[in-house]
Amino acid sequence: MELPEAKQKFIEAWGKLGSEWGINRTMAQVHALLLLTPTELTTEEIMESLSISRGNANMTLRDLMGWGLVEKMHKPGERKEYFFADKNTWNIARQVAKERRKRELEPVLKILDELTKVKGNSNDPEFATFNKSVTDINKMAKNVDKTLETMLKAEESWFWGSIFKMFK
């Protein structure tokens, strides 16, 4: 397989994986492109390379910056903005974990905490089932939350080292 084809494959695979996990396909593709490119790219180059419109490129890049996955820079003497991605895989994973925790897990934890407090008659199967499910899910969600917190603080080698102790 030649490099351009391989790049294309990666961009497609990353886009597909993203869309399966609730991340806009184009956003994942722009990210993939920047991961594969040694130099910083302009909006123009990204539009060209992925055949997307200016508006789409602009919004997607802003989103990626909001996710902390992409940054922009200026080159001396040039007006254009150049974009580049952090290529450290561990940083990427941490950054995604951090954002999703904040955006998605935390709101759910808040609701679960409220629902855990709902009072009722334990002899009522309706209530008992509700209460058990909500309480159990809350516990698991808190476990996940703590694990993410640990991951966010951790160094890569320490984190995977701890994970791999599980295999022993």
Added chain:
Amino acid sequence: MELPEAKQKFIEAWGKLGSEWGINRTMAQVHALLLLTPTELTTEEIMESLSISRGNANMTLRDLMGWGLVEKMHKPGERKEYFFADKNTWNIARQVAKERRKRELEPVLKILDELTKVKGNSNDPEFATFNKSVTDINKMAKNVDKTLETMLKAEESWFWGSIFKMFK
């Protein structure tokens, strides 16, 4: 908060979380409803309870069975099919992990393995960057894969016990 309102809130929250993670909102809501309901439910009751059509209820229930999250049963002397969800949170998490690994992670791993094999001149920054990114992502994906495998084999207490050793 009263029970019916609390149930409603949970169903909405579960639906929202699902849709943010690439799982059809209705599917997550049907699952939530079954998690909260002590008795088995008929298609009719689910349609009624969530105000969805027969076709939607039918397809969603089939999907949920495909995910291994819901089963159907028959009551003696009755024609109707009754549906119920496994309410064990650990089983749910494992089942979801198992399916997503199979459906999404494995195909990506296969592509990454191929892309890792692409040959090129290491002095070419284009190639060097491609190769490093793909190799690094492949490593991380394999770590995730192994961790999931461990989780799938594990008992709940053992798994979380191992995770909590990380906090020490």
Added chain:
DNA sequence: ATAAACTTTCAAAATATTTTGAAAGTTTAA
């Protein structure tokens, strides 16, 4: 101040996903 270079916005269009519901299919009881 002006204009060129560049970025942002957002309503409308395109696309993708989900849902509906009626018809077709299946199973069971009599």
Added chain:
DNA sequence: TTAAACTTTCAAAATATTTTGAAAGTTTAT
């Protein structure tokens, strides 16, 4: 058989999401 009870299918409709592109906005050099 037959028909009632129930389930499945799927084309069309509804809805949601994404993308476009031209206009408006901003910045910089002169």
